[in-house]
Amino acid sequence: GAVVSQHPSWVICKSGTSVKIECRSLDFQATTMFWYRQFPKQSLMLMATSNEGSKATYEQGVEKDKFLINHASLTLSTLTVTSAHPEDSSFYICSASITGRGYTFGSGTRLTVV
Amino acid sequence: DQQVKQNSPSLSVQEGRISILNCDYTNSMFDYFLWYKKYPAEGPTFLISISSIKDKNEDGRFTVFLNKSAKHLSLHIVPSQPGDSAVYFCAASAGSGGSNYKLTFGKGTLLTVNP
Numbered sequence: 001g002a003v004v005s006q007h008p009s010w011v012i013c014k015s016g017t018s019v020k021i022e023c024r025s026l027d028f029q030a031t032t033m034f035w036y037r038q039f040p041k042q043s044l045m046l047m048a049t050s051n052e053g054s055k056a057t058y059e060q061g062v063e064k065d066k067f068l069i070n071h072a073s074l075t076l077s078t079l080t081v082t083s084a085h086p087e088d089s090s091f092y093i094c095s096a097s098i099t100g101r102g103y104t105f106g107s108g109t110r111l112t113v114v
Numbered sequence: 115d116q117q118v119k120q121n122s123p124s125l126s127v128q129e130g131r132i133s134i135l136n137c138d139y140t141n142s143m144f145d146y147f148l149w150y151k152k153y154p155a156e157g158p159t160f161l162i163s164i165s166s167i168k169d170k171n172e173d174g175r176f177t178v179f180l181n182k183s184a185k186h187l188s189l190h191i192v193p194s195q196p197g198d199s200a201v202y203f204c205a206a207s208a209g210s211g212g213s214n215y216k217l218t219f220g221k222g223t224l225l226t227v228n229p
Contacts, residue, residue, distance in 0.1 A: 010155075041123070043118070043203065046218070
């Protein structure tokens, strides 16, 4: 149980376009989801925390207008990278929290902006 | 400012021996610690956790030790197996294990277990 499905697993897009990444909790309801970014050989850096039905809370230095997060239901959160640039190329991972059971991570999305 | 530090980027051990992965933290508000295992291009998989009210937690081959005075924790894997080869991340939270609190991760340690 407690599976988080994230897709796409990889995407290549042209500079200036937008990319949407979805994260779904398959067998539980996730009131809180976290979005992380990982650059090569670096730690997972928290970008934002999203709660169902409310605006996401962004970490310092993360542009909320560039990384749009929507958590419209208890089973779906989306991250949209708007007007992507090569420096946005990274590995993006979502995580859902389960009360009393901790955190479950998605399988990640490798974004390459060309 | 790196609040969770894993100072060894890599570790290599022989199959059957003990693997010891270390983690240091600076934020005294952290009271819940987790270890994750990660393969390339995959999300982290939870291994084991420990609350600050304990100094040891054991689950099968995995044991986590916490030294609060030194702000140090370690993950022991014994015996190590080739399938344990992966990147191991230490993470910390200030929410007493409550899962709505964000995690702060270290940079990870690449463990290689040689047959």
